Each structure stands twice: as structure tokens, then as C-alpha cells.
Amino acid sequence: MSLVRLSGEFPDAALLESGPMNSPVARFFRRLLPLLLLFTAAVQAQESVRIGVLAWQGLEEAEVHWSSLAGQLEKRLPGKRVELIHTDLAGMAAALRARELDFVMTNPGHYVMLEAETGISRIATQVGSGFADPAHVVGSAVVVRRERSDIASLEDLRGKRLAAVSPDAFGGYQVIWAELRRAGLDPERGQVALQFTDFPMARVIDAVRKGEADAGVLRACLLEHLEREGVLPPGELQVVAVRSTSSPCRVSSPLYPGWAFAAAAGTPPALARDVLLALLSLAPDATGSSWSVPADYHAVYALFRELQIGPYAVLRETAWSSLARRYWPWLAGLLCLLLAGGAYTLHVEHLVQRRTRELSRALDERHRLEATLQAGQQQMEHLSRLSILGELAGTLAHELNQPLAAIGNYARSLLRRQQRDQLSASALQQAAEEIAGESERAAGILAGIRAFARKRARVREVCDMTELVREAAGLMRGMTAGGPKIELVDTLPEQQRHVCVDPLQIQQVLLNLFKNAWDAQQGVHVEAPIEVTLQVVDTTCRIAVRDHGVGLAPEVDAHLFEAFFTTKPEGLGLGLSICKTIVEAHAGEMGGQPAVPGPGTVFWFSLPLLATSGAVSGEEK
Amino acid sequence: MTGNEVPVIHVVDDEAPFRRSLLFLLESMGWTAVGHESAEAFLLAAPSFPAGGGCLVLDIRMPRISGLELQRRLQAGGSPFPIIFMTGHGDVELAVQAMKAGAIDFLQKPFKDQLFLDTVERAVHISCERYLETCRHQEAQQVLERLSVREREVARLLAQGLANKEVARLLRISDNTVHVHRQHVMEKTGTGSAAELARLILRADPGGLD
Numbered sequence: 001m002s003l004v005r006l007s008g009e010f011p012d013a014a015l016l017e018s019g020p021m022n023s024p025v026a027r028f029f030r031r032l033l034p035l036l037l038l039f040t041a042a043v044q045a046q047e048s049v050r051i052g053v054l055a056w057q058g059l060e061e062a063e064v065h066w067s068s069l070a071g072q073l074e075k076r077l078p079g080k081r082v083e084l085i086h087t088d089l090a091g092m093a094a095a096l097r098a099r100e101l102d103f104v105m106t107n108p109g110h111y112v113m114l115e116a117e118t119g120i121s122r123i124a125t126q127v128g129s130g131f132a133d134p135a136h137v138v139g140s141a142v143v144v145r146r147e148r149s150d151i152a153s154l155e156d157l158r159g160k161r162l163a164a165v166s167p168d169a170f171g172g173y174q175v176i177w178a179e180l181r182r183a184g185l186d187p188e189r190g191q192v193a194l195q196f197t198d199f200p201m202a203r204v205i206d207a208v209r210k211g212e213a214d215a216g217v218l219r220a221c222l223l224e225h226l227e228r229e230g231v232l233p234p235g236e237l238q239v240v241a242v243r244s245t246s247s248p249c250r251v252s253s254p255l256y257p258g259w260a261f262a263a264a265a266g267t268p269p270a271l272a273r274d275v276l277l278a279l280l281s282l283a284p285d286a287t288g289s290s291w292s293v294p295a296d297y298h299a300v301y302a303l304f305r306e307l308q309i310g311p312y313a314v315l316r317e318t319a320w321s322s323l324a325r326r327y328w329p330w331l332a333g334l335l336c337l338l339l340a341g342g343a344y345t346l347h348v349e350h351l352v353q354r355r356t357r358e359l360s361r362a363l364d365e366r367h368r369l370e371a372t373l374q375a376g377q378q379q380m381e382h383l384s385r386l387s388i389l390g391e392l393a394g395t396l397a398h399e400l401n402q403p404l405a406a407i408g409n410y411a412r413s414l415l416r417r418q419q420r421d422q423l424s425a426s427a428l429q430q431a432a433e434e435i436a437g438e439s440e441r442a443a444g445i446l447a448g449i450r451a452f453a454r455k456r457a458r459v460r461e462v463c464d465m466t467e468l469v470r471e472a473a474g475l476m477r478g479m480t481a482g483g484p485k486i487e488l489v490d491t492l493p494e495q496q497r498h499v500c501v502d503p504l505q506i507q508q509v510l511l512n513l514f515k516n517a518w519d520a521q522q523g524v525h526v527e528a529p530i531e532v533t534l535q536v537v538d539t540t541c542r543i544a545v546r547d548h549g550v551g552l553a554p555e556v557d558a559h560l561f562e563a564f565f566t567t568k569p570e571g572l573g574l575g576l577s578i579c580k581t582i583v584e585a586h587a588g589e590m591g592g593q594p595a596v597p598g599p600g601t602v603f604w605f606s607l608p609l610l611a612t613s614g615a616v617s618g619e620e621k
Numbered sequence: 622m623t624g625n626e627v628p629v630i631h632v633v634d635d636e637a638p639f640r641r642s643l644l645f646l647l648e649s650m651g652w653t654a655v656g657h658e659s660a661e662a663f664l665l666a667a668p669s670f671p672a673g674g675g676c677l678v679l680d681i682r683m684p685r686i687s688g689l690e691l692q693r694r695l696q697a698g699g700s701p702f703p704i705i706f707m708t709g710h711g712d713v714e715l716a717v718q719a720m721k722a723g724a725i726d727f728l729q730k731p732f733k734d735q736l737f738l739d740t741v742e743r744a745v746h747i748s749c750e751r752y753l754e755t756c757r758h759q760e761a762q763q764v765l766e767r768l769s770v771r772e773r774e775v776a777r778l779l780a781q782g783l784a785n786k787e788v789a790r791l792l793r794i795s796d797n798t799v800h801v802h803r804q805h806v807m808e809k810t811g812t813g814s815a816a817e818l819a820r821l822i823l824r825a826d827p828g829g830l831d
């Protein structure tokens with residue numbers, strides 16, 4: 001507004017300047033013009049300083065009370081027009097939010113609330129006459145009629161009617177509210193019956209005097225003021241629970257900081273400084289009040305926190321609904337997060353369970369497969385034993401026939417001798433011994449075959465390797481009439497010939513190798529013995545079987561240990577592959593290569609040696 | 622069979638218990654039975670042919686020298702022992718070979734004791750006949766060897782049924798000389814007629830009159 005007015009002056013100035021330039025008058029005006037302009041601008045720009053004042057005793061009282069202050073401030077603020085705007089509690093907050101006020105004057109409680117709500121900051125605190133400390137100015141007095149001797153302390157107010165101006169009044173109610181709570185009485189729980197008379201505070205006095213209330217809450221010093229003014233006969237009302245404080249008046253409460261003079265958030269600092277300087281230079285007003293440096297309002301904050309009002313009103317909103325209303329976006333967000341977290345957890349749990357199920361299923365499957373595999377392997381070993389038996393069946397039958405035929409011969413011979421009366425005792429004994437021996441031999445062969453052919457679970461026994469080879473060679477000789485000689489070259493020392501094996505399986509391997517060797521030699525009608533060598537190689541026992549056959553063709557060599565590979569027309573091709581499987585199941589190795597010097601082939605396998613107790617083997621454990 | 626000579630049966634089998642059982646069985650018949658654990662052992666023993674006859678029982682499958690090989694060697698050496706082979710299951714081909722080579726018979730194990738004994742008895746009988754035959758042959762040869770070369774000529778012609786005159790003409794000698802030779806031949810051979818003389822010559826040499 002003022003800018004527009006200022007700019008409105010410029011056409012005149014321009015007109016002046018565009019006049020005759022060389023005349024002395026014109027030069028004078030030209031020099032004078034800036035000053036003139038400034039003056040005009042200052043008059044036009046006379047700003048109003050708007051000060052909001054809490055009208056705690058009503059508008060009229062307020063205007064009377066503060067009018068002198070406005071005048072004094074205006075005197076000290078040149079060019080400023082001080083405008084006092086009287087409002088109630090709610091009106092001041094609204095005006096501040098609308099930026100209609102530059103400063104406010106209000107009670108400490110209200111100030112604290114506005115500070116929190118609108119960001120005002122105090123520049124001065126009012127000190128009443130007789131008060132030394134701006135931080136201890138405002139207090140409250142609970143008054144009763146003189147004859148009410150039953151009410152001597154705040155505790156005596158239990159169940160009594162207490163009059164106060166307004167629940168929002170600081171000195172008029174809130175200060176005493178806190179004291180009541182500290183005395184164990186909570187008006188909010190009905191332990192004291194409250195009556196709010198509204199402003200002005202004189203109504204509280206009226207209520208007490210008329211007996212409408214048992215007691216009333218007054219701002220400190222109001223009672224004394226009214227008594228001095230003659231409005232109230234001295235002594236008619238008396239203060240309950242008087243405390244000794246620095247206050248010149250009787251109070252029932254501690255003292256809190258005085259009224260605050262605060263600058264609005266948008267007030268220029270320079271203006272605030274000017275106003276502050278003006279305030280501090282003011283003489284005490286009619287009531288003896290003056291302005292001092294701003295006090296610490298911490299006590300007020302503490303009071304509000306205790307009562308859970310003002311900035312701390314949120315503390316009392318403990319009801320779920322109010323919490324939900326206030327924090328619903330957060331709650332919703334939290335709920336969403338929780339839900340999402342829950343869903344995620346469920347999902348993960350589900351996944352884990354599914355994976356676990358899958359894993360255990362896979363494990364089961366694997367165990368089943370392993371069992372099947374082992375069963376299959378045993379089946380195959382069994383099959384292989386049967387196939388060896390089958391291949392040997394002819395000679396085996398012959399072999400069994402021998403003892404049977406011998407037994408038959410002895411029996412019939414005895415009969416014949418008996419018939420011819422030629423049976424001598426010695427002949428009978430010889431025949432009987434032979435029969436017994438031969439039947440045992442036959443039973444032995446049968447037992448060997450049965451044990452060999454029977455399906456059986458795996459066993460591990462400590463066996464003497466040399467013994468095993470001897471037995472296998474014996475079995476081979478027993479099975480094949482006119483079979484080859486098996487020559488044993490045993491270089492195993494006494495302490496290093498023990499292995500932990502399934503003896504039948506190892507014999508199966510040995511028999512296989514013997515049979516192969518024999519077959520190889522049958523083809524070329526070689527009468528040389530099959531050479532079996534036992535020796536210690538590192539920590540293993542190596543058994544090599546060498547034949548004098550034609551040797552293996554190179555293309556056969558590669559397939560030696562493959563299942564169902566065979567060079568024999570009637571063979572199953574399982575022998576060597578089973579042998580290798582068996583040997584490897586015993587943590588051993590197996591191989592075959594041409595014999596040196598040839599012709600012929602050496603098949604060998606090695607088994608880990610057991611370190612026997614007598615051995616001084618370093619490998620033991 | 623001459624006198625009370627007991628037949629001798631030789632058993633060659635590498636399977637000792639079975640071999641012993643056979644010997645026991647053979648002895649039950651009152652025969653003498655001798656066991657050999659291998660062909661080599663038999664060859665080494667080289668038993669002479671017993672007067673009471675005998676035979677050889679051979680296992681066809683034996684290590685080193687097989688039954689067939691032993692048969693071949695014995696025949697090459699003119700052994701008079703008749704041979705019976707014992708074969709296992711599936712050795713029929715070998716058995717046929719053995720029969721062709723002159724074996725008396727073959728027995729497939731396991732065999733009945735009666736069949737075995739019958740076969741052995743038959744072989745012993747054959748051996749005795751052969752032995753007798755051999756004896757007569759040798760006897761005739763020995764008789765004929767007592768004649769001079771001219772006497773042997775005269776005897777052969779007389780055995781062919783020629784008269785003295787025909788012999789004299791063929792040999793370009795006198796009738797009287799032929800007569801003297803004839804008397805010497807008859808005396809030396811102990812024969813009384815041309816027919817007897819012919820029988821003697823044939824016994825010594827089945828182709829002696831051709």
C-alpha cells in the first residue's frame with residue numbers, strides 16, 4: 001500500500017525536474033527534493049505495531065488496563081502506531097495464524113501454548129510490583145469465606161464445590177489444578193466439584209460470597225487488589241493453604257513466570273528489538289507492573305506436562321480411538337508393514353516347509369535308490385556266483401560224482417565179498433573208513449557250493465589273505481578235475497597278511513581270476529601252472545594271478561571290467577565287473593595288463609592291510 | 622587160461638579215492654588190482670603181461686599224459702593189455718576216438734559196478750585169448766626156426782599140398798632128397814601130415830602159405 005503511494009509521488013517529482021534546469025530555484029528544489037521525498041515517505045509509511053493482548057478480565061477492563069502501555073510504547077517508537085488488539089485465548093491463536101499480529105501479551109500458560117503452536121518467542125516478561133524475579137510472578141489463591149473453618153488445606157476441598165473462571169485460565173485454574181493433583185485430588189475424576197464461571201474473575205468471588213461454591217480460585221494478588229480498591233471488604237474471604245513465597249500477596253501455589261511479551265514468528269528482528277528496548281524503558285504502570293528480561297518458562301512447561309494439557313494434551317489422548325485418529329496413517333503403514341512382514345514370513349515359512357518336504361523326499365528317494373542299488377548289486381554278485389557255478393557245472397558234477405561213485409564201489413564191494421564169504425575184518429574197516437571219508441568230501445563240496453551260491457548280506461571279517469588264496473585254490477582244484485596247477489608265491493610277512501573282508505566275496509574274486517586264467521590256458525593247451533603272487537605294496541596286499549594264455553587283444557583290454565562284456569561264447573560278462581565292484585567295495589583296486597614276459601595276462605587286485613596287534617606298523621591310526 | 626594164474630587189473634586214475642575204491646571192488650572178485658596215479662607212473666612200472674590175463678582201466682582225462690596218449694604209446698610198444706576207458710560226462714567224442722584206436726570198451730562215470738566188472742571180465746577173457754594166440758604163434762615160430770632154409774622151403778610146399786615128386790621138380794632136386802627133407806621136417810616139427818604142417822606154418826605166420 002505504501003509502495004503504491006510512494007510511486008504515486010514520482011510523477012510530481014519528474015514534473016519538477018523536467019522544468020527549467022538552470023534557474024537557482026530549480027537547483028534549490030533539485031537539492032531539496034530527496035529530503036522532501038524521504039519526509040513524505042516517512043509520513044505516509046507510519047506503520048502500525050499490532051499487539052494482541054489477552055483480555056483475561058474482559059474487554060473493557062483490558063482496554064483500561066493496557067491503554068497507558070500503548071501510549072507509552074508509541075512515544076518510544078517514533079513513526080510507529082501501536083495498536084492493541086484485545087482477544088480471548090482462541091482469538092489470539094487465530095489472529096497469530098492469520099499473521100494479523102506483530103506481538104502478543106498473554107499469561108504464561110497461554111504463551112507456552114502459543115509458542116508451541118505458532119512459533120512466537122518471548123522478548124520480555126512482566127514483573128508485578130513487589131516481585132523481584134520475573135520467573136516467579138504468577139500464582140493462584142484458593143479463597144473461602146471467612147466462616148468456612150472446615151477448609152484449611154487443599155485436601156479439605158475433597159467433595160467440595162470449587163469455582164474457577166475457565167479450564168483454560170492459567171492463574172485462574174490450571175496452577176491450582178496442579179496443586180490439587182499433587183494433594184491427591186483430581187477434579188477430572190470428580191473428587192472436587194468444579195464450577196466454571198467464565199470471565200471476569202469477579203464472578204468467582206461472587207460465587208464464593210453467595211455460597212454457590214465452597215471455594216474459588218483467584219489469580220494471585222487479585223484479592224489484595226480488590227480489597228485495596230474497596231470492592232471487597234477485607235477479611236471476608238480468606239486464602240487457603242497459604243504458602244510462603246517471594247510474592248507480596250497470599251498464594252496457595254508456587255509462583256510461575258509473569259506474563260510474556262512475545263514477538264510473532266514473522267516479526268522483523270529489528271522491530272522486536274525496538275519494541276523490547278521500549279518495553280524495558282517503561283516505568284511501572286498503575287498496578288506497579290513493569291517489563292523485564294524474558295524469564296525461563298520451563299516451570300510452565302513442566303506444569304502442562306503434569307496436567308497433560310496445552311502442548312502435552314496429546315499425552316492424555318490415551319484412548320485407542322484418539323490414538324488411532326491421530327496416528328492412523330502411521331498405524332495403517334505399520335499395519336501394512338506388519339501384514340507384509342507376516343505375509344512374507346508366511347511365504348518364507350511355506351517355502352521352507354516345501355523345500356524341506358522336497359529335500360526329505362529327495363533324501364528318501366536317494367535312500368531308496370541306494371537300497372535298490374545295493375540290492376541290485378547283491379543280486380548281480382549272486383548272479384555272477386551262479387554264472388560261475390554254471391560255467392563250472394560240468395566239472396562240478398564230475399567232481400561230486402567221484403566221491404559218490406567211490407562210496408558206491410565200496411558198498412557193493414562189501415556186498416560181493418559178503419556173498420562170497422570173503423569179507424575180512426581189515427577189508428571192512430578199510431571200506432568203511434573210505435566211505436566215511438568220501439561222504440565227508442562230498443558234503444564239503446556241497447557245503448562250499450551252497451555257501452557260495454546263497455544270497456547273503458555283507459559281512460566283514462578279519463581274514464588271513466594267504467589262507468583265503470589257499471582255500472580258493474583248493475576250491476578251484478575241487479571244482480575242476482584235471483584243472484591247472486596253481487603255484488603260490490607268497491611274500492607276505494606274518495604280521496602283514498590280515499585284511500578285513502567278506503571272505504566269500506574275496507574267494508569269488510579269486511575263483512573268477514583262477515577260472516579266467518584256466519580258460520585262457522585251455523585255449524592254447526599250455527600246461528604251465530597259474531602263478532599267484534601275494535605281496536605287500538605300501539599299506540595294501542596285492543594279489544596277482546598270471547596265466548600263460550595268448551594274452552588279451554588291445555580292443556578287449558579297454559572293456560575288461562565292463563558289465564556284460566565277454567569274449568566267451570557262454571559267458572555272461574559279469575565276472576570281472578563284479579570282481580571290480582567287490583574289490584572297490586573293500587576299498588581296494590583292481591586291474592589287468594599283459595604279462596611280462598608274455599604271452600599271458602596278469603590280473604591283480606589289492607586290499608588294504610589291517611595293522612595287526614603284533615605289527616609295529618606306523619600306519620596304524 | 623593155464624593153471625591157476627590170477628588175472629591182474631591195472632587202474633590208472635589221478636583221483637586217488639576213486640581209484641582205491643575201484644581196486645577194492647576188483648579185489649572183491651578175487652583179482653589182483655594195481656593202481657597207478659598217472660600215465661607216467663604206469664609207464665615207469667612197465668608191468669609184464671600176467672599169465673592169468675589182465676587188462677588196463679584208464680581215466681580218459683588226466684593231467685599231462687592223457688588216457689588217449691597212453692593208449693597210443695602202449696599200442697606203439699605192442700602192449701598186449703586190453704584197454705577199458707573211463708570217461709566223464711560230455712567226453713563221448715574222446716570215447717569214440719579211443720574205440721577207434723582199439724579200446725575194448727568205455728564206461729561213462731558214474732557206472733554200475735556190475736557193468737564195470739563184466740567189462741573187466743570180458744577184457745580179461747580177451748586178454749587170455751590173445752595171450753594164448755600169442756603163445757601158439759611164438760611156439761610155431763620157434764618150431765619152424767629149428768628147420769634149415771631148404772627144409773623150410775620143402776615144408777611150405779608140402780603144406781600147400783604138393784606131392785614129393787612135384788616138390789622135387791619145383792626145387793630141381795631128386796625125389797630121394799625130398800623124401801629125406803620131409804622126414805627131417807616131420808621129425809623136427811613133430812607133425813604127422815601135411816595138414817598139420819600147414820596149421821603150424823599158418824600159426825607162425827598167417828600169410829606164410831601165400
